[in-house]
Amino acid sequence: MITVKHGEATVEVAEHASAREALQALDAFRGQIVAARVDGEPWDLDRPVPEGAEVEAIRADTEEGREILRHSVAHLMAQAVTDLYPDAKFGIGPPVENGFYYDFDVETPFTPDDLERIEQRMDELMREKQKFRREEVSKVEALEIFADQPYKQEIVEKVDASEVDASADGGPVFTVYRNVVEGEDGGVTERWVDLCRGPHIPSSDWVPAYKLLRTAGAYWRGREDRPMLQRIYGTAWESRKALKQHLVQLEEAAKRDHRKLGKELELTHFPGELGPGLGIFLPKGAIVRKEMEDWIREEVLRRGYEAVYTPHIAKEDLWHISGHLENYAELMYPGMDVDADTEGRGGSAYRLKPMNCPFHILAYKSRTRSYRELPLRLSELGTVYRYEKSGVVNGQLRARGFTQDDSHIFCRPDQVVAEAAACVEFARDLYRTFGLGEPSRIAISTRPEEKSIGSDEDWELAEKSLIEAVESLGLDYQIDEGEGAFYGPKIDIHARDAIGREWQLTTVQIDFNLPERFDVTYVGEDGAAHRPFMVHRALFGSIERFFAVMVESFAGAFPTWLAPVQVNVVPVAADFDGYANEVSAALREKGLRVDVDASDDTLGNKIRKSTTSKTPYTLIVGQSEVDARSVAVRPYKGDQRKDVPLADFVEEVAAEARDRVIPEWAGQG
RNA sequence: GCCGGAGUAGCUCAGAUGGCUAGAGCAACCCACUUGUAAUGGGUAGGCCAGGGGUUCGAGUCCCCUCUCCGGCUCCA
Numbered sequence: 001m002i003t004v005k006h007g008e009a010t011v012e013v014a015e016h017a018s019a020r021e022a023l024q025a026l027d028a029f030r031g032q033i034v035a036a037r038v039d040g041e042p043w044d045l046d047r048p049v050p051e052g053a054e055v056e057a058i059r060a061d062t063e064e065g066r067e068i069l070r071h072s073v074a075h076l077m078a079q080a081v082t083d084l085y086p087d088a089k090f091g092i093g094p095p096v097e098n099g100f101y102y103d104f105d106v107e108t109p110f111t112p113d114d115l116e117r118i119e120q121r122m123d124e125l126m127r128e129k130q131k132f133r134r135e136e137v138s139k140v141e142a143l144e145i146f147a148d149q150p151y152k153q154e155i156v157e158k159v160d161a162s163e164v165d166a167s168a169d170g171g172p173v174f175t176v177y178r179n180v181v182e183g184e185d186g187g188v189t190e191r192w193v194d195l196c197r198g199p200h201i202p203s204s205d206w207v208p209a210y211k212l213l214r215t216a217g218a219y220w221r222g223r224e225d226r227p228m229l230q231r232i233y234g235t236a237w238e239s240r241k242a243l244k245q246h247l248v249q250l251e252e253a254a255k256r257d258h259r260k261l262g263k264e265l266e267l268t269h270f271p272g273e274l275g276p277g278l279g280i281f282l283p284k285g286a287i288v289r290k291e292m293e294d295w296i297r298e299e300v301l302r303r304g305y306e307a308v309y310t311p312h313i314a315k316e317d318l319w320h321i322s323g324h325l326e327n328y329a330e331l332m333y334p335g336m337d338v339d340a341d342t343e344g345r346g347g348s349a350y351r352l353k354p355m356n357c358p359f360h361i362l363a364y365k366s367r368t369r370s371y372r373e374l375p376l377r378l379s380e381l382g383t384v385y386r387y388e389k390s391g392v393v394n395g396q397l398r399a400r401g402f403t404q405d406d407s408h409i410f411c412r413p414d415q416v417v418a419e420a421a422a423c424v425e426f427a428r429d430l431y432r433t434f435g436l437g438e439p440s441r442i443a444i445s446t447r448p449e450e451k452s453i454g455s456d457e458d459w460e461l462a463e464k465s466l467i468e469a470v471e472s473l474g475l476d477y478q479i480d481e482g483e484g485a486f487y488g489p490k491i492d493i494h495a496r497d498a499i500g501r502e503w504q505l506t507t508v509q510i511d512f513n514l515p516e517r518f519d520v521t522y523v524g525e526d527g528a529a530h531r532p533f534m535v536h537r538a539l540f541g542s543i544e545r546f547f548a549v550m551v552e553s554f555a556g557a558f559p560t561w562l563a564p565v566q567v568n569v570v571p572v573a574a575d576f577d578g579y580a581n582e583v584s585a586a587l588r589e590k591g592l593r594v595d596v597d598a599s600d601d602t603l604g605n606k607i608r609k610s611t612t613s614k615t616p617y618t619l620i621v622g623q624s625e626v627d628a629r630s631v632a633v634r635p636y637k638g639d640q641r642k643d644v645p646l647a648d649f650v651e652e653v654a655a656e657a658r659d660r661v662i663p664e665w666a667g668q669g
Numbered sequence: 670g671c672c673g674g675a676g677u678a679g680c681u682c683a684g685a686u687g688g689c690u691a692g693a694g695c696a697a698c699c700c701a702c703u704u705g706u707a708a709u710g711g712g713u714a715g716g717c718c719a720g721g722g723g724u725u726c727g728a729g730u731c732c733c734c735u736c737u738c739c740g741g742c743u744c745c746a
Contacts, residue, residue: 112674215672216740217671217673224670228742259738330744331745386746388745389670389743391670392742394739397746538746601704603703604704604705606706620706623705
């Protein structure tokens with residue numbers, strides 16, 4: 001007998017008892033259990049537990065439980081693919097957020113029909129009630145098992161056995177999972193095997209709900225110089241209901257696509273004539289954008305920033321000094337040679353700016369600066385151009401020309417922490433104002449392994465400062481190793497939209513390199529020249545990107561203060577156009593954006609158009625409203641109200657717009 | 670950039686296996702209707718079928734190249 005425990009509870013079970021038996025003995029096997037955790041380590045339910053183990057259950061409806069399920073379904077999918085395409089070589093198949101994938105090297109890419117066939121085969125495999133049998137093997141054995149699987153071999157080869165296990169004498173260091181079918185007579189047939197840490201679901205028929213979603217190309221190990229494999233994405237859930245919910249969520253996301261809504265609501269336009277990643281804000285989109293810009297322009301001034309304006313192009317030399325041409329060249333548009341003579345001699349090359357920093361530095365350097373001036377915060381809505389790879393542009397979310405609400409704060413080293421913290425606070429205000437709530441994630445990115453400049457000491461100090469800044473605000477954060485910019489570490493702030501999707505928005509970066517390269521100085525109290533630190537920060541990140549997030553988060557139904565048309569006045573007949581115009585004038589007087597629909601459409605159609613354009617308020621006016629000097633209010637969301645005195649409505653909506661109210665229904669579409 | 674898919678009217682889409690002057694709904698414009706809470710009726714106009722090459726008696730349809738878009742990879746604000 002051995003002892004197992006679960007919190008306070010302790011119980012004796014037979015030697016070699018499985019995790020399942022242990023949990024049952026502990027009365028902890030309740031609900032839908034997918035696996036166990038033994039002394040903190042994820043554990044197959046049918047794997048024996050050691051003496052004295054702390055055993056816990058992993059429920060299927062937890063993130064950990066779903067990961068295990070998805071990983072197992074990935075195995076079943078790969079097995080189905082191997083059955084249908086015997087020559088397929090398999091790559092890796094991990095769980096990912098909301099699903100899983102598996103990569104295959106196959107002759108011809110998969111089609112949607114193939115996915116159906118694979119699903120059918122998976123259904124068959126599931127009915128076979130295959131067990132996932134765990135086995136520990138040595139490196140030599142692993143290489144033998146995967147003799148005809150070059151990608152698996154590569155994974156095995158890469159691992160230094162001595163690192164995985166101190167017993168580097170050929171002892172077990174890898175785990176493989178064999179999918180086996182147990183016959184009636186106790187015989188076992190092996191169906192498939194994969195290299196895997198596990199754990200897995202107890203049996204293949206345990207899968208409650210799954211669906212294959214799409215195929216895509218993906219580089220082996222994510223490296224462009226390696227072969228392109230065919231990836232199949234799928235999802236799996238603890239219940240049919242949960243799967244359904246997820247699929248509905250995907251549909252909901254598709255409905256909110258800012259490219260689709262941008263077109264439907266006439267917000268933005270991407271004419272092919274401009275080229276990929278270059279868009280136009282149509283009048284209605286421009287209003288939303290202007291409201292965003294107005295807010296940030298007011299706020300930066302309120303917070304002690306000073307506005308500057310800088311050009312969009314500059315001589316190439318500038319980008320040599322800044323280091324962009326050495327570290328960033330592939331993202332810059334090529335040079336424009338101008339002023340050369342007919343032989344091509346002389347002249348200068350110019351470049352479109354991919355960043356605003358050097359310009360703000362030159363603004364700082366326009367004269368000698370004193371320590372008394374610091375921190376000096378320069379701010380601009382700076383439009384930059386980056387030659388993004390053609391495959392990555394995505395509407396306004398990822399454009400080749402975009403506008404950063406960019407600021408560079410020049411400060412003394414002892415001011416860095418406070419300035420960085422103030423930026424994070426500023427970002428929180430921004431998210432609250434725009435209906436995104438509190439940041440969902442704050443990530444501090446450290447020095448990249450390659451392509452970075454500056455001394456280790458400076459990097460360390462800068463990284464420490466950012467951590468200190470976030471900690472001073474009492475906020476949680478995570479460290480993203482090696483994800484910093486080439487000139488310094490950064491804080492990236494993420495937020496969730498109305499349907500729970502996370503977006504990376506704000507970036508706050510510390511830079512000690514550009515001040516060095518441009519020889520930026522200030523005169524200290526001691527009369528000597530000192531080097532300031534520079535904090536780069538963009539709170540919206542990119543105005544265009546944030547705009548796209550707003551469109552998707554509000555599903556195009558903007559709160560009143562952002563809505564392109566805030567009030568639409570609909571007279572029930574031409575006789576009332578005069579009063580409709582009067583109503584409109586009263587609202588415009590308060591700075592509200594109002595349309596009057598004096599078209600000869602039917603009332604029903606006018607209301608329909610007003611509603612489908614997601615106008616916050618539609619006012620219906622006819623004889624009774626004229627008589628009472630009132631309006632009938634039909635809000636986009638909420639109850640209709642009749643006989644609202646005009647003066648009251650004007651005050652009410654003006655206040656709502658002025659206070660930038662985010663209504664409760666925001667984000668419901 | 671790479672892998673796959675797709676491009677027909679301003680928008681959403683029909684146009685099997687090549688075969689008459691390429692269709693519909695919405696939007697636009699004109700006419701009539703003058704409306705009380707989500708689509709009034711009639712008419713007109715609108716297409717180098719993404720662009721360019723080919724195959725063919727004949728190409729929106731088949732082949733090749735280019736451009737653009739979509740889903741991913743990689744990268745990123």
